[in-house]
Amino acid sequence: MNIIKARAWLAATALGAALPVGAAMAADLLVKAKPVVAATFDWSGVYIGAHAGYGGGMKDWSPTGTQADFVARGALAGGQIGINKQLGSLVFGGELAGSWTDINGKSHLEIGGPALASSVAIDHASGIDGIATVAGRAGLAADRWFVFAKAGLSAAHEKHSFSMLVTGVPGSFTVASGNEVRYAPMLGFGSEYALGGNWSLFGEYNLHLFGDRSVSLRGTSTAAALAGPLAFDQSIDQSIHVAKVGVNYRWGGVAVDPSYPAVRPVPGNDWTGGYIGVQGGYGWGSTQWGDGFGAPNPDFRTDGWLAGGTIGANAQAGSFVFGVEGEILGTGIKGSLSATGPGPGVATQTSILNSRIxxxxxATARAGFVAGSNLLLYGKGGVAIAQEAHTLDLSTTGPTTAASLSGKAIHSGVVAGAGAEYAFAPNWSVKAEYDYVRMFGQAVTMTGTAAGGLFGAGVTLVAPINKVGQDLHLVKFGVNYHFNPLPSVVAKY
Known part of the structure; x- marks a missing residue:
């Protein structure tokens, strides 16, 4: 969730917190009775806890050194310590967290074949063995539910290695490695639920924007049995997505009649609580390929079905609702493009591009308001992640050559949308939503074989596609089950 949205829902909640609570009155009494404020859970205090989760993202070794694009993923576990202060329905705090991680990935590429009388085997590997974060948290509390956004800085200890073996050239071998501590901004959001005895459970999503940095690699290069030192700088680009769950113990308790009472929901359905759901819909848009192995780079249409599940949580103050939501969708969104024309050094070249999600x-945050007693209108924004498969088929005449290459990558982007949700029964609601997704350009390393022409019987190829991106429009319909019933809140007089 970006800073503008965070400020918007914080401002809306602050305005809601300033509204007076209606006093109890009796028609036959001349003296107004003092209102009784119900005890609510107070999130103020120091807490300590533990967490576990899973994370991953792309490791893009750029052409400034040696190129490879591959996924690193793995488990993590650690602990956190923090402090909160609740004022009305708003909660502010800070948190320091550290995680041991096993987020690793590697790539193995082979180039060449019998027709070239030699081949090259190249291996890349990258891993993160620790992540530390310091962040601020701010959110909306509704009794035992706390929904929050967070932002801060993260640091990761990383290690990288590279090796290259050339066959057909006796004694040709290269190996290099290096490590670094990389710093980056971190964004995230999640929800926390207070149990009895000062314990709470939480779940959250974090995005670590490590970006593109240059890493110094050192090693040796051997040729014809003669070894010498090797040193070069390698540019590596990455963003890591982390989902984690955990438990906190907080020193604090229930605050009776606090100085800054929490804002009660308006009469009608109370949307506070956790929920799960299912949804389906349709997506369409365009895919853009960057420069690559003789490939054209126009846009082409992609479309198809989508269906999957939802999990989320809301907190309501007055008529304002703030929530966080995670969605996982299988899709049939795909598209292709075929282009024929003159090519470099050949009479004609036909390129067939295919992309499939x-x-x-x-992973999004939602902010909205209750209209009437059963309808929630909301906007949302956050992060989009997709696994995509790409293929490239080439054929030429004059000379005749055929090549088929493919590659997969994890793409990252942003999402913004709006929707409406209607509570039609206790615990149940239906929703309709539109989302716009912008997938940022992602480098893809494609591998395959070529035959004919200069390649003879067949050669293994590596084709780096500079960037592949998408614009998508999603229309979704779904049904949610709320673990807290959606009872009507009745004003008492």
Missing amino acids: DWLAL
Whole structure:
């Protein structure tokens, strides 16, 4: 969730917190009775806890050194310590967290073949073995539910290695490695639920924007049995997505009649609580390929079905509702493009490009207001993640050559949308939503074989596609089950 949205819902909640609570009155009494404020859970205090989760993202070794694009993923576990202060329905705080991680990935590429009388095997590997974060948290509390956004800085200890073996050239071998501590901004959001005895459970999503940095690699290069030192700088680009769950113990308790009472929901359905759901819909848009192995780079249409599940939580103060939501969707969104024309050094070249989204995940924050007693209108924004498969088929005449290459990558982007949700029965609601997704350009390393022409019987190729991006429009319909019933809140006089 970006800073503008965070400020918007914080401002809306602050305005709601300033509204007076209606006093109890009796028609036959001349003296107005003092209102009784119900005890609510107070999130103020120091807490300590533990967490576990899973994270991953792309590691893009750019052409400034040696190129490879591959996924790193793995588990993590650690602890956190923090402090909160609740004022009305708003909660502010800070948190320091550290995680041991096993987020690793590697790439193995082979180039060449019998027709070239030699081949090259190249291996890349990158891993993160620790992440530390310091962040501020701010959110909306509704009794035992706390929904929050967070932002801060993260630091990761990383290690990288590279090796290259050339066959057909006796004794040709290169190996290099290096490590670094990389700093980056971190964004996230989640929800926390207070149990009895000062314990609470939470779940959250974090995005670590590590970006593109240059890493110094050192090693040796051997040729014809003669070894010498090797040193070069390698540019590596990355963003890491982390989902984690955990438990906190907080020193604090229930505050009776606090100086800044929490804002009660308006009469009608109370949307506070956790929920799960299912949804389906349709997506369409365009895919853009960047420069690559003789490939054209126009846009082409992609479309198809999508369906999956939802999990989320809301907190309501007055008529304002703030929530967080995670979605995982299988899709049939795909598209292709075929282009024929003159090519470099050949009479004609036909290129067939295909892109397919295997799955799409959305991690978002929602902010909205209750209209009437059963209808919630909201806007949302956050992060989009997708696994995509890409293929490139080439054929030429004069000389005749055929090549087929493919590659997969995890794409990252942003999502913004709006929707409406209607509570039609206790615990149940239906929703309709529109989302716009912008997937940022992602480098893709494609591998395959070529035959004919200069390649003879067949050669293994590596084709780096500079950037592949998308614009998507999603229309979704779904049904949610709320673990807290959606009872009518009745004003008492």
